[in-house]
Amino acid sequence: MPSIEETSDLIAPPPEHCPGPEGEQAGKADACAGCPNQAICASAPKGPDPDIPLITARLSNIKHKILILSGKGGVGKSTFTSMLAWGFALNEETQVGVMDVDICGPSIPKMMGVEDEAIHVSASGMSPVYVADNLCTMSIQYMLPSKDDAVIWRGPKKNGMIKRFLKDVEWGELDYLLVDTPPGTSDEHLSVNSLLKESGIDGAVIITTPQEVALLDVRKEINFCKKAGIKVLGLVENMAGFVCPSCEGSSEVFMATTGGGEALAKEMGVEFLGRVPLDPRIGVACDYGESFFDAYPDSPSIKSLKKVVEKVKMQVGEEGDLEEES
Incomplete structure (x- = not known):
């Protein structure tokens, strides 16, 4: 039985302190008074989502979900997700999946x-798009008629698509499933957390840049994880200085006026996974859809990325199997 979020469009945005359309207080709480959605929520089916057992079964062969x-x-964040996926996939025996929920x-x-790839659908479900023999992806981009088409959806429809990614995609056996989320703490984050709760989330890797304006929002993200019961695997400081591709000299682009990511990690009591320098060739690799590890193995950023990959593996209980450069 589908949920109210999938079968009905709420006729107005939910009010602040909304108990949710499937909660026991839906349509009855003080926050519901005067809300145009009150009658819809009051008549919505209650209880646990019946699709969660199906999702749990579908994801049972995925070892780690991050x-x-x-x-x-x-x-x-998305750039780092792709770097992390390529880093895991350096080991040909490691199967990696990337789910893009930035709808x-x-x-x-x-x-x-x-x-430019499209999704293939069979009796067993939707097949992910493979980048390499041991690296696959799923995104709404594959379903759009044109790469320039905009997705203009409200929360319930986005959440329904995320559920399809989890319930209908034939992920197979994976060592790691990386979930690339949009910025902030919105519908997509709540949906992923609730749908994956039974199958288990290993935790979250949080990305920041050194300046205080980014760290302010990262504090909120860490507190969101604590309230949602998501383990914070660690914090990565991205764009931590600029590395010249020619001379390999470095300079600060975003000044860490309050100590940067490492100081914040210590303040919030989370693991600091490392700093990744800003190398313009990372952007080039992403524009051309190449593995940065293969295209620019001489970059100083490679050493930092490999260390982060190893630390993430340790945080989920695996041994690092990438050789560190001296």
């Missing part, structure tokens, strides 16, 4: 070099 979060946009701004297909 959310990639950021407090604000522009910190390189209104899907960028993983472009960064992975498969934006």
